[in-house]
Amino acid sequence: MKAIHFGAGNIGRGFIGLLLSQSGFEVTFVARNEKKVQLLQQQRRYSVMMANEARDTELVRNINAVNSRNVEKIANEIADADLVTTAVGLGALEHIAESIAAGIELKLRRDNRKPLHIIACENAIDGSTQLKRRVLKHIPEELRKVMEESVAFPCTAVDRIVPAQADDNPLRVTVEPYFEWVIDCSSMLEGFPEIEGVKYVDDLEPYIERKLFTVNTGHCVAAYYGYLEGYETIQEVMGDAKLRRRVINAMKETGELLRAKYHWDKDKHRRYIERMARRFSNPGLRDDVLRVGRSPLRKLSLNDRLVRPAMQAHRLGLGTEHLVEAIAAAMMFDHREDPEAVQLQKALLARGADEVVTQYMGIPQKHALHQTITSQYYKMKHQYRPAIASRF
Structure with a gap:
């Protein structure tokens, strides 16, 4: 299974990327920081440390990265993906919508009808719905109806405290042990592979x-x-x-x-x-x-x-x-x-x-x-x- 995650910050690496990797996804991070992109490409792994007495550590494997300016590469990655997630901040959704739309358009023009779920893991109400509105602006009119058949934008609630980091290793991240990730399954397509640790509900509000x-x-x-x-x-x-x-x-x-x-x-x-x-x-x-x-x-x-x-x-x-x-x-x-x-x-x-x-x-x-x-x-x-x- 293949996931594209926008945002290689502390939440992206310490929460979303960790759970996706644990669930068997190969995760490709999309990030602006070229140094971080290069490190992720070279090492293809990083560690997540829990802020508990034992300092338990998880190793995140099967990862890659692409620079957010490389729209063509991002589109190709999305066109073949099972899942797209974001943790970039609500205000930044506008800036990534065009790249996501390019990937959806490429997927549809290749006649790839495999379900694609796009989930905005932002600290906001209806984040995925807000992302969808921005993406639709860049989708050709003739593709919008067919897009609804194979692309879904389920909303979500995410909760994990990931403070500012003070670590010599730029990829390692420290997080609290507690987390909650809840997804509205009422708007999901059939055949979606479950993410380990996620709670699926019919009413997200x-x-x-x-x-x-x-x-x-x-x-x-x-x-x-x-x-x-x-x-x-x-x-x-x-x-x-x-x-x-x-x-x-x-x-x-x-x-x-x-x-x-x-x-x-x-x-x-x-x-x-x-x-x-x-x-x-x-x-x-x-x-x-x-x-x-x-x-x-x-x-x-x-x-x-x-x-x-x-x-x-x-x-x-x-x-x-x-x-x-x-x-x-x-x-x-x-x-x-x-x-x-x-x-x-x-x-x-x-x-x-x-x-x-x-x-x-x-x-x-x-x-x-x-x-x-x-x-x-x-x-x-x-x-x-x-x-x-x-x-x-």
Whole structure:
């Protein structure tokens, strides 16, 4: 079996590539970094170390690589593949869509009707659907109908913490032992070979929202409070009893929302939250606050991990106090080397919190959460950053 994976970064190598290799796939990475491409081509293997006490290590074999600029080579690889996966970031899907479309077109013009599944393993809702829309722009009209018969874009939810690496070996990667990969099998074609460790479900939305509203929400809450308090790592944040409570309280609020929507067992979800808190505390990882908190505008957008659950919880009459505080903390993220943080702070300085909440979060001024968030922001600004305006 043959898989093409876009992105040879830490998630691509330490999670997706590892599981595909363990499932018997020959994996070809598509990457921009020429040095990494050459190393993968030369060594055709790399190691993945678990951040546990035993430091268990897995060897990933049967791999290859191609430079992302070599569209013709990529198209030939895709035309004969069983599976295409991505881990490049949602914003980069636009840049790889043309190469994927070229491979699909070549496959169809060769009259190859072998099922091809294309799965965007991104930290987003409906990532594969978003990728499909971009790919279709490059598919000739006469091939679109036949494409539907042999090419599918099932959506997925992926979860594994892979922190920034500090390793002399540029291919070796350290990951947490825990992972979850869930795929919507309702949109898959017959004959798809199962990937080891993947859970296949008919309804993906509960798993997507559980991950987004618990793991992603809790992770970024820890980052933004940690930034305000001067901590460098998420592990340090979780070692602070006050901040740990804030993180868990935010996850409890999203938990009430999830239980209301999906009728989950209270004790079972409580244990899930506790398990996520232990993951954030893993002493074997160094998860940098700046890495987890980066791109605050994306994380504060209407359909992401903070505003989306707050809006849904408010609509159902559930508590949002801790989510609102976390949103205000995110608005305080002013790291100079993060372009989105700089843009956010300039917008706050020039237009004020009211316009930022309206324009960037999509919350209208008449909405009850709008005033609550702006009030909490100014309260937090007074507490943490009395001179924040002088930085910009």
